[in-house]
Amino acid sequence: RHELYEINYSGSHEEIRRYALFGALGSGQYDRWKQFAETCMAEYDLDGWKAKDLVNTSGLSALP
Structure with a gap:
């Protein structure tokens, strides 16, 4: 086996x-x-997305 x-x-x-x-x-x-x-990692840092076509969703919530 x-x-x-x-x-x-x-x-x-x-x-x-x-x-x-x-x-x-x-x-x-x-x-x-x-x-x-490296290109993908360059679009993000400790503060979130750096690329203009990407959105940080940290301030969004489905809960009230």
Whole structure:
């Protein structure tokens, strides 16, 4: 039973992320995805959204 589990569900949560990283490095997509993540993070800071097309909802509430 343990061997069957290992065949079907191999890989820890760390290994899965390593596979994604190595796949991106091998395919040449790493720099593209890194730039995408940095672009997304640049639109937000500790005070909320910095991009003009995004809205901070901290002051909105459905409750009275």
